[in-house]
Amino acid sequence: DAGVTQSPTHLIKTRGQQVTLRCSPKSGHDTVSWYQQALGQGPQFIFQYYEEEERQRGNFPDRFSGHQFPNYSSELNVNALLLGDSALYLCASSLQGQGETQYFGPGTRLLVL
Amino acid sequence: EDQVTQSPEALRLQEGESSSLNCSYTVSGLRGLFWYRQDPGKGPEFLFTLYSAGEEKEKERLKATLTKKESFLHITAPKPEDSATYLCAVGNSGYALNFGKGTSLLVTP
Numbered sequence: 001d002a003g004v005t006q007s008p009t010h011l012i013k014t015r016g017q018q019v020t021l022r023c024s025p026k027s028g029h030d031t032v033s034w035y036q037q038a039l040g041q042g043p044q045f046i047f048q049y050y051e052e053e054e055r056q057r058g059n060f061p062d063r064f065s066g067h068q069f070p071n072y073s074s075e076l077n078v079n080a081l082l083l084g085d086s087a088l089y090l091c092a093s094s095l096q097g098q099g100e101t102q103y104f105g106p107g108t109r110l111l112v113l
Numbered sequence: 114e115d116q117v118t119q120s121p122e123a124l125r126l127q128e129g130e131s132s133s134l135n136c137s138y139t140v141s142g143l144r145g146l147f148w149y150r151q152d153p154g155k156g157p158e159f160l161f162t163l164y165s166a167g168e169e170k171e172k173e174r175l176k177a178t179l180t181k182k183e184s185f186l187h188i189t190a191p192k193p194e195d196s197a198t199y200l201c202a203v204g205n206s207g208y209a210l211n212f213g214k215g216t217s218l219l220v221t222p
Contacts, residue, residue, distance in 0.1 A: 004156075006156075031208075033208070033209070035210075040214070041214055042117075042202070042212030042213050042214050042215055043157070043200075043202075043210070043212050044212075045209035045210060045211070048208045048209065050208075056207050056208045056209055058209060088154070090156050090157070092210075098144045098204065098206065098207070098208060099144035099145040099164065099204050100145075101147065101159060101162045102147075102159075102210060104149070104156035104157045104158070104159070105156050106155055106156045107156045109154070
């Protein structure tokens with residue numbers, strides 16, 4: 001049973017560029033959440049997608065956007081990259097209810113130069 | 114506003130030396146308290162979910178407990194392979210998980 005997968009594993013971009021990160025949820029899961037983790041910090045919630053809609057958003061600017069596809073996979077897009085966007089981006093999948101356990105993927109390490 | 118505070122920030126143990134990690138939380142409407150283990154550069158690995166005060170769960174050398182204000186992760190007779198960062202998170206009336214900063218555990222032979 002495949003767990004949560006993410007691609008790419010690593011990415012280097014320049015300030016001002018745009019990036020797209022991808023996530024496939026664990027088999028049987030229909031909900032995808034995205035988190036940003038800076039070095040030495042806990043993950044910070046960006047947003048969650050369910051039924052192809054963003055249903056909750058954390059304290060992140062509009063430069064961060066996402067999409068969920070009919071097969072439940074998801075993308076995270078970040079426009080106009082800043083140096084401070086350098087972080088580990090984590091995707092988590094779960095069932096749709098409140099309080100459901102979220103299972104994380106391996107993450108995408110983004111470095112903005 | 115929800116708050117999750119983990120202590121200590123770092124802990125060094127000798128192999129076999131049992132100890133506990135603390136997670137104190139303030140949340141409006143707890144929908145679950147979650148423990149994860151994270152190895153350097155990798156995604157968090159799920160350990161336990163606790164839903165109500167008094168609940169306990171065990172897995173190998175780890176045991177998690179929950180009260181109305183805090184949770185403990187007890188590590189019994191740890192081994193070097195237990196070295197990792199342990200993250201605590203709470204779920205509230207929404208869908209987000211609110212994480213603490215983690216406790217970095219090092220177990221030496």
